[in-house]
Amino acid sequence: MPLDNALTSAQWQAITITERVNSAISIASIAFIALTYLTTPCFNKPINRLIFFAGFGNLGTCIAALIADIGPLSGPDSPVCQAQAFFVQMFLGVDGLWAFCMAINVYLAFFRGFSVEQFKRLDMWYLLFCYGLSFLPALIFVFVSATDRGRVYGPATIWCWISERWNSLRFAFLYAWIWLAIGFALAIYIRAGIVIYQRRRQLSGFLNPLNENPFKAVVTTEVHVTSEPLGEEGISSLPAPAVAALPFSDPRPQAQYQADVDVATDYTSNTSDKTVRYPDLPALLQVRSYTRQVAQDSVNPEAWLYARVAFLFYIALIITWIPSSINRIYSLARPGEVSFALSYMASFLFPLQAFWNLVVYVITSRRACENLMRRWFFGGRGIRETEIMIREDGTQVMKKRMERIERLGSEDPIVW
Structure with missing residues (x-):
């Protein structure tokens, strides 16, 4: 039977299957990122390091999506529903925080001249910020309940999360700071874009994929x-x-x-x-x-490719969060109604976050991936x-x- 009166059994089945299939795709993507990053030195670039760290959050979201309708069917007070809701609150918005950290790195590289080694020293702080900021409310909500509204965590259409009766918490502890991070990142990219535009004649090869990679660990x-x-x-x-x-x-x-x-x-x-x-x-x-020569004379050369790749990560984040945010606005405008189209888009895009990150990862490491394929299929020396x-x-x-x-x-x- 459907978990929500606004959705039919066929619609709910479509959402459940989509969540699980896309979660499997993302788990395979996470495995590829982790294996190549940990075992192949040429994948170990500063931007890839942050994508690797973001993979832990993507894995948590995939676990919640694999549980799918089992959580709501188990009831709001069941351990399965509460655990699923914790995973959603803990990990769903982590990519937004990593996009925020990447934007900070773009700013530091463009306007403060930070080097690769200086970025490495920030990694631990970024880890604490991204996962610590998510962990605190996710854990607290497990223990919060009210007589008139029940527990914070409960069925939320496509899975267990913050229940409809606590809808304001969804905005305050997820959507609000996700869009703040998106807005902050956009401001940095606009400013960096102005710098790039001002030097576009000098950096005519900036978007040329055959240009050398200025942002790898260079000694x-x-x-x-x-x-x-x-x-x-x-x-x-x-x-x-x-x-x-x-x-x-x-x-x-x-x-x-x-x-x-x-x-x-x-x-x-x-x-x-x-x-x-x-x-x-x-x-x-x-x-x-020429790109490196001009960059060395004007701006930290490590900023150029980093900004390009960080912006791709940012675009992937926008693709994921716009439909879900529209769905939240729809639920506020029409209380008690559920849009199957918007709910399906959310169930389709959220589990695919790791896949979009893999696309960015492969674009960043295109030559390394080509080498890896030669190694695997043609016996190259690596x-x-x-x-x-x-x-x-x-x-x-x-x-x-x-x-x-x-x-x-x-x-x-x-x-x-």
């Missing part, structure tokens, strides 16, 4: 290059450096490795009897990403992360700035 190493006469054994007497290369998929054969080098185009070295001027460096070593080592045993040296970079391909040549 800058001072490398000393020594100029010295070769011994009788020639170049073969020098130890081969360990190298690493950037992830590119162009099939054209090129050099074995490459690096982002910031050096002058010519330089000199004093030997015992004369000064030798070396020719200009090859053009390949003089090429630098990831090898090393640092360039160059021998330093002379008196005259030239300093170069090289960035530690990752090899993301298999054994195929790495090209620009």
Whole structure:
């Protein structure tokens, strides 16, 4: 029989099946995010770290959605209904809080120049904020009841949550702060968008997916290059450096490795009897990403990709919460009535939060995902992360700035 007089048995069955199917999809998405983030270094980016943390909240929402109609059918005082309601209140709005934290990071990166390491130090505070803010009301509501309205937690159309008699608490402890977070994030993205717009001519490649990824954990190493006469054994007497290369998929054969080098185009070295001027460096070593160059001169380069990905996460949040918010407004305007269309949209979108996060995660780590697929299906060697080592045993040296970079391909040549 239907749990609400406004819904037929067929409608309720459609809602229940949708909740469970979409929850299964999201659980698979959470598993993929967790496995790749924890086991594959190239997925370990600052923005991915927050998506990984948000996965715990998505899992809680999926558990509540899998329970589906079992909670309401068990009765408002049953442990199943109370547990389901706790999970909904605890985890449903966590993605909104993570979007808020991502917006804060965008602000800190664009306007305060925060680095990757500084972001890492904020992670624990974000975890406490997102899950602590949800936990307190979720736990308190378990013990709150009133003679005229009963317990706070009870049947709420598609599952157990805050009951209709306590409808105001839904707005005060979920919808209100979700939309405050959305509004705050929007203000930051508008301000960041103005900055991007002002530099759009310089950053013409900002939205180009083939641009280098400026927001990965980068370690800058001072490398000393020594100029010295070769011994009788020639170049073969020098130890081969360990190298690493950037992830590119162009099939054209090129050099074995490459690096982002910031050096002058010519330089000199004093030997015992004369000064030798070396020719200009090859053009390949003089090429630098225009996006990175402009970003380094103006705004923290780590902000560019972070803002783009955080905004995608924000869009996914908007897609999820607009239909549900309309449904809440409808319930206020028409007390006692239930819209099947709006209820079905909520049951469809809420369990899919982790799937939308996976879409953002894959977009963020597209090259890493391509490498992972090659590893799984074509036997590629996967990831090898090393640092360039160059021998330093002379008196005259030239300093170069090289960035530690990752090899993301298999054994195929790495090209620009």
